[in-house]
Amino acid sequence: MLEQELTKHISQAISTIFGAEVNGIKLESTSEDFEGDYTFVVFPYLKQSKKSPEQTAEAIGNYLMENCKLITCFNVVKGFLNLIISDSLYVDFLSQNFSNKTFGQNTHGKGHKVMVEYSSPNTNKPLHLGHVRNNLLGYSLAQIIKANGYEVTKVNLVNDRGIHICKSMLAWQLFGNGETPETNGIKGDKLVGKYYVEFDKAYKLEIEKLVAEGISEADAEKQAPLMKSAQEMLRHWEAGDAEVMRVWGMMNDWVYAGFAESYRRLGVDFDKYYYESKTYLLGKQYVQEGLAQGVFYQKDDSSVWIDLREYGLDEKIVQRSDGTSVYITQDIGTADMKYDDFGCEKSIYVVANEQDYHFKVLKLILQKMGKPYADGVFHFNYGMVDLPSGKMKSREGTVVDADDLMDEIIAEAKAKTAELGKTDGLEEVELQKLYNILGMGALKYYILKVDPQKRMLFNPAESIDLHGNTGPFIQYVYARIQSVLRASSLASTGEVPIAIMRSEATLQATEKELLVHLYNFPKTVDEAGKQFSPALVANYAYELARKFNRFYQECPILKAPEKEVMERRLAICHLTGNSIKIALDLLGINVPDRM
RNA sequence: GCCCUCAUAGCUCAGCUGGAUAGAGCAACGGUUUUCUAAACCGUAGGCCGUAGGUUCGAGUCCUACUGGGGGUACCA
Numbered sequence A: 001m002l003e004q005e006l007t008k009h010i011s012q013a014i015s016t017i018f019g020a021e022v023n024g025i026k027l028e029s030t031s032e033d034f035e036g037d038y039t040f041v042v043f044p045y046l047k048q049s050k051k052s053p054e055q056t057a058e059a060i061g062n063y064l065m066e067n068c069k070l071i072t073c074f075n076v077v078k079g080f081l082n083l084i085i086s087d088s089l090y091v092d093f094l095s096q097n098f099s100n101k102t103f104g105q106n107t108h109g110k111g112h113k114v115m116v117e118y119s120s121p122n123t124n125k126p127l128h129l130g131h132v133r134n135n136l137l138g139y140s141l142a143q144i145i146k147a148n149g150y151e152v153t154k155v156n157l158v159n160d161r162g163i164h165i166c167k168s169m170l171a172w173q174l175f176g177n178g179e180t181p182e183t184n185g186i187k188g189d190k191l192v193g194k195y196y197v198e199f200d201k202a203y204k205l206e207i208e209k210l211v212a213e214g215i216s217e218a219d220a221e222k223q224a225p226l227m228k229s230a231q232e233m234l235r236h237w238e239a240g241d242a243e244v245m246r247v248w249g250m251m252n253d254w255v256y257a258g259f260a261e262s263y264r265r266l267g268v269d270f271d272k273y274y275y276e277s278k279t280y281l282l283g284k285q286y287v288q289e290g291l292a293q294g295v296f297y298q299k300d301d302s303s304v305w306i307d308l309r310e311y312g313l314d315e316k317i318v319q320r321s322d323g324t325s326v327y328i329t330q331d332i333g334t335a336d337m338k339y340d341d342f343g344c345e346k347s348i349y350v351v352a353n354e355q356d357y358h359f360k361v362l363k364l365i366l367q368k369m370g371k372p373y374a375d376g377v378f379h380f381n382y383g384m385v386d387l388p389s390g391k392m393k394s395r396e397g398t399v400v401d402a403d404d405l406m407d408e409i410i411a412e413a414k415a416k417t418a419e420l421g422k423t424d425g426l427e428e429v430e431l432q433k434l435y436n437i438l439g440m441g442a443l444k445y446y447i448l449k450v451d452p453q454k455r456m457l458f459n460p461a462e463s464i465d466l467h468g469n470t471g472p473f474i475q476y477v478y479a480r481i482q483s484v485l486r487a488s489s490l491a492s493t494g495e496v497p498i499a500i501m502r503s504e505a506t507l508q509a510t511e512k513e514l515l516v517h518l519y520n521f522p523k524t525v526d527e528a529g530k531q532f533s534p535a536l537v538a539n540y541a542y543e544l545a546r547k548f549n550r551f552y553q554e555c556p557i558l559k560a561p562e563k564e565v566m567e568r569r570l571a572i573c574h575l576t577g578n579s580i581k582i583a584l585d586l587l588g589i590n591v592p593d594r595m
Numbered sequence B: 001g002c003c004c005u006c007a008u009a010g011c012u013c014a015g016c017u018g019g020a021u022a023g024a025g026c027a028a029c030g031g032u033u034u035u036c037u038a039a040a041c042c043g044u045a046g047g048c049c050g051u052a053g054g055u056u057c058g059a060g061u062c063c064u065a066c067u068g069g070g071g072g073u074a075c076c077a
Helices: A002-018 A041-051 A055-069 A085-097 A129-147 A164-176 A186-210 A218-221 A224-239 A242-268 A284-291 A327-342 A353-368 A402-420 A430-446 A473-487 A509-519 A522-530 A534-554 A563-586
Strands: A038-041 A071-079 A080-084 A113-117 A151-158 A272-275 A304-306 A315-319 A346-352 A377-382 A384-389
Touching: A002 A038, A002 A041, A002 A055, A038 A113, A038 A315, A041 A071, A055 A071, A055 A080, A055 A085, A080 A085, A085 A272, A085 A509, A085 A563, A113 A129, A113 A327, A129 A151, A129 A346, A129 A377, A129 A402, A129 A430, A129 A522, A129 A563, A151 A304, A164 A186, A164 A242, A164 A353, A186 A218, A186 A224, A186 A242, A218 A224, A224 A242, A242 A402, A272 A327, A284 A304, A284 A315, A284 A327, A284 A353, A304 A353, A315 A327, A327 A346, A327 A353, A327 A384, A346 A353, A353 A377, A402 A430, A402 A522, A430 A473, A430 A522, A430 A534, A473 A534, A509 A522, A509 A563, A522 A534, A534 A563
Parallel strands: A113 A151, A113 A346, A151 A272, A346 A377
Antiparallel strands: A038 A080, A071 A080, A304 A315
């Protein structure tokens, strides 16, 4: 690697000139306002050099000029040594990689297994914008980790049991008149969601009535007949009551059919589904295990706890006094089950940051219990999604439905594409596919470009924008490149050999800038994997697209003055197109051949 | 109460492990098309990086306090 080569020479320079051994040399890319490709800051080494910043930088620069062929030139501004890398390095890089279909991918994860759990919906209502962020992040994360060589298993832990499902079931039994997705043509998850809302409405009326009768609100919430019936139903469910199980199975199947459709449109998938109905009883054996290890302790009322105060946390309950287990205990069981099934050394949970505390506790418990996979548990915590009107609240009907969202954004892509009228001659099927690629590209990019850790604002008007820092902007560059390649009579696959480029060629400034950025692609994929950040890939792709547009504006490709220059620029097109395709694929975004 | 997290242009966001004069997009204004796709490019304008201290050659970035937003926490998931 170039950077390693440079840092090696710099530390040699320092030891030769100043007689000081240093390591941990840091290099950064030169700010756009100065001439150069890499910058070495000499301030930290003035003690060794015993000279002024300028003299120190000058001396190192001269040494590098003599000893490192990669550097053609340097300049010094205060304590900053700006190094200019020879064009030939980038031309060589170009000729070696322009047709490399796996460019940007790394292999250091080879032989290591990682699990990514994401999506994890409840089966009582349809997916909304919050789930969309989760799904897109989870999928992209898995893609990025794969691109670094790891073997990835994607799993979905479905919350298919509990009081919330009973509410939908009960409302359907009471008010549904036997309505089904088939009889009404409603998507299954939407239908079940509708009855969840019905329940809430009827329940509220009951509460109002009880309050009017002089009962306190808190008591009314507990005493309302509907709530009692729902709890009753949950007990029947736990007892395995045949009729309750039948309705439960039927309604969950409706929901799964609906989810499958939404997942398909989102372009996300899973290698394995886990269901809480099958895991919720796990946990008791772990309570015993923890007690035996002395990790847990029992109170007089027989509830079981763990004391995490030495870690700045509190005491946490792991089993209630009535002997039933709590959520975190189930999670211990599920974690064990996953490890038995796949043996992943690293297990990533894509769950919103409202559960930070929960996962901190889970990891600590697993560590104290000495689980072999405990250190590999990682909570990928992302921020909530807000709307311009404020927080999304399902009770107040302010949620943005995932299916509606996709419909709207694809319709917008269609309207815009039709308006521009560049798609003459495409079949209707092709057109639909294109609208889908563009609409989903806009949506996915809009969500993935922001740092996952941060709470984000979803502005519907902005999300359907197709100009500027958007998915379609990047897709447009890809389509442009394909157009040039088609016109070039060279196959766009990159398999047709292009004359070996002469490495002594001189590059235009925009060409070099683009190549430097392309050179950094593998490093970016690596960094995104380490930081678990699809946003890094998104920002990289955007920057790449911008740099290409600048290059495209300034440098004629097919009409280049010389054949050699044309071929070099075609190779740049290949490499840029490939890189965009790969980068967007890491975000789950497709690319169109024309638009 | 305690804990976690965030605060950068009018708006939405970048700013890599501390480095030079803090960058994009949107919105506003102006320019570019007989030439490879104008979903583009170029330019103008817009900032006490929440406030106050501290660490150091150097702080948007690290530490402390405060203010403001969000989240969590006391046998819910």
